[in-house]
Amino acid sequence: MTAAAEPTEPQSGDRVRRHRLSTRLWHWLNAVTLAVMLMSGLTIFNAHPRLYWGEYGANFDKAWLEIGAIRGEGVLRVGAVTIRTTGLLGVSQGADGAERHKAFPHWATIPSYYDLAIGRRWHLAFAWVLSLSLAFYLIWSLVNGHLRRDIHITRREWRPAHVWHDIKEHARLRFPKGAAALRYGVLQKLAYAGVLFGLLPLVIVTGLGMAPGVDAAWPWVTAIWGGRQSARSLHFLAAFGLLGFFAVHLVMVLLSGPLNQLRGMITGWYRLPR
Amino acid sequence: MSGLVTRRGLLVGTSGLLLSGCDRLSESPGFRSLLTEAEALHQRSQRLIGGHEPLAREFSSADVSPVFRPNGNRGVGGADYERHAAENFANWTLTVDGLVARPLALPLAAIQALPQRRQITRHDCVEGWSAIGVWQGPQLAHILKLAGLLPRARYLVFHCADRFDTRPYYESIDLLDAFHPQTILAWRMNDAALPVANGAPLRLRVERQLGYKHAKFVQRIEARASLAGLYGGKGGYWEDVGDYAWYAGI
Numbered sequence: 001m002t003a004a005a006e007p008t009e010p011q012s013g014d015r016v017r018r019h020r021l022s023t024r025l026w027h028w029l030n031a032v033t034l035a036v037m038l039m040s041g042l043t044i045f046n047a048h049p050r051l052y053w054g055e056y057g058a059n060f061d062k063a064w065l066e067i068g069a070i071r072g073e074g075v076l077r078v079g080a081v082t083i084r085t086t087g088l089l090g091v092s093q094g095a096d097g098a099e100r101h102k103a104f105p106h107w108a109t110i111p112s113y114y115d116l117a118i119g120r121r122w123h124l125a126f127a128w129v130l131s132l133s134l135a136f137y138l139i140w141s142l143v144n145g146h147l148r149r150d151i152h153i154t155r156r157e158w159r160p161a162h163v164w165h166d167i168k169e170h171a172r173l174r175f176p177k178g179a180a181a182l183r184y185g186v187l188q189k190l191a192y193a194g195v196l197f198g199l200l201p202l203v204i205v206t207g208l209g210m211a212p213g214v215d216a217a218w219p220w221v222t223a224i225w226g227g228r229q230s231a232r233s234l235h236f237l238a239a240f241g242l243l244g245f246f247a248v249h250l251v252m253v254l255l256s257g258p259l260n261q262l263r264g265m266i267t268g269w270y271r272l273p274r
Numbered sequence: 275m276s277g278l279v280t281r282r283g284l285l286v287g288t289s290g291l292l293l294s295g296c297d298r299l300s301e302s303p304g305f306r307s308l309l310t311e312a313e314a315l316h317q318r319s320q321r322l323i324g325g326h327e328p329l330a331r332e333f334s335s336a337d338v339s340p341v342f343r344p345n346g347n348r349g350v351g352g353a354d355y356e357r358h359a360a361e362n363f364a365n366w367t368l369t370v371d372g373l374v375a376r377p378l379a380l381p382l383a384a385i386q387a388l389p390q391r392r393q394i395t396r397h398d399c400v401e402g403w404s405a406i407g408v409w410q411g412p413q414l415a416h417i418l419k420l421a422g423l424l425p426r427a428r429y430l431v432f433h434c435a436d437r438f439d440t441r442p443y444y445e446s447i448d449l450l451d452a453f454h455p456q457t458i459l460a461w462r463m464n465d466a467a468l469p470v471a472n473g474a475p476l477r478l479r480v481e482r483q484l485g486y487k488h489a490k491f492v493q494r495i496e497a498r499a500s501l502a503g504l505y506g507g508k509g510g511y512w513e514d515v516g517d518y519a520w521y522a523g524i
Contacts, residue, residue: 048401048402055337056404056406057403058403058405060340111296116400116401121309121519124312127312128315210402212330212484214320216330216481217323217324217328218323219331228404
């Protein structure tokens with residue numbers, strides 16, 4: 001049952017059990033895996049920094065997104081909009097200080113020098129870790145009730161007034177205190193559910209959809225996205241969606257007592273905020 | 275402002291440490307072989323879900339790329355090849371040897387006279403781009419039956435006329451891909467003679483794998499029991515030179 005229903009409700013300042021072992025293990029494993037996937041993925045993107053919609057797409061076809069260098073100037077083009085990005089995208093300084101013409105800079109990629117074969121080795125090996133750990137975590141969270149108790153959004157929480165209230169509280173950086181801090185807010189639940197059931201499955205299935213062997217065995221894995229190049233575009237967008245989640249997640253942790261939150265995710269023990 | 279710079283410095287410093295760690299791991303033979311283990315996992319899992327030996331998807335004429343991007347070597351060069359090209363490859367001969375009962379020397383005309391397969395498929399490059407083209411040629415299985423593979427044969431090696439510097443291009447596939455119905459030796463592309471840039475006069479099509487497996491300018495097919503002892507021993511030019519995966523279904 002929920003903590004609030006128990007006769008001895010924990011009070012502000014109490015040390016309480018916060019995160020299950022399975023959640024903590026997956027959280028940190030997934031943090032490392034996602035970092036490797038994103039950075040090795042950027043190495044792969046650097047091999048062909050153009051994105052298309054449909055089944056095919058190569059240099060002579062129309063790209064909806066392109067990163068490159070024009071007359072020594074780094075540029076990002078999305079549709080009809082072109083932005084100068086020298087120093088970050090297209091043209092940046094390499095680890096040796098020399099000017100480097102690659103879409104993403106050396107500090108954002110694994111390996112830090114351009115090597116597509118090694119980038120792929122990292123990416124495709126860690127893809128197994130990402131997929132299997134997510135599958136085990138979801139199954140285990142279903143079994144131990146984590147999904148039902150902590151992630152499931154109740155009908156009451158879906159009410160617009162409730163969601164609006166949570167948005168206002170977040171905007172004022174007012175976070176729950178005492179026993180209420182044991183439960184996720186509706187925005188928090190939406191973010192976690194969006195990652196667990198939205199972005200992570202999307203990034204995995206669009207990744208599989210790019211494999212010619214998978215396309216032959218299970219054509220729907222590629223076809224549902226509208227083709228291999230659409231799958232590649234969505235893979236890229238989902239990866240940046242995950243990066244966006246990470247940025248917001250980091251800010252929220254920093255704003256809501258980073259040491260206490262960090263301890264909660266490492267040891268499982270958390271002090272209820274006053 | 276100075277606080278910002280320090281924090282940025284700290285961030286860059288930390289990511290630098292992490293990165294040099296990743297680079298060191300990338301170059302450590304132990305870790306590399308661990309990452310390479312995944313290749314066998316890809317092959318086994320794809321062969322598991324593809325146990326029914328599925329065909330790669332075939333498309334319609336309306337789906338064909340307006341321009342099929344050539345990649346890798348766009349020609350062979352040298353007087354020999356130029357002469358062959360000038361003769362429209364009329365005197366080009368494909369040798370089939372190694373572990374076969376009847377070694378073959380097939381002129382291009384003989385290959386063109388074999389039963390043909392025409393397929394519209396998507397070519398997926400390891401770099402990420404794709405192009406759809408129309409391919410036509412005899413099934414490799416047909417040629418292998420003519421030569422009669424010996425029981426010890428496990429791999430087919432495709433020796434190509436093109437080179438990178440001094441290293442000849444070559445590729446290899448196993449018997450499952452060699453006898454796959456869509457594995458053909460294409461001499462036509464987009465219903466015209468195969469252009470030089472795309473591998474004239476003969477190019478392998480292995481539709482369930484990435485582009486670098488589709489050897490161009492094929493001169494000789496060698497049946498072997500093992501890939502060890504041939505060039506770098508990893509079964510292909512890019513596999514030897516760049517550590518690209520031999521199994522390229524992903």
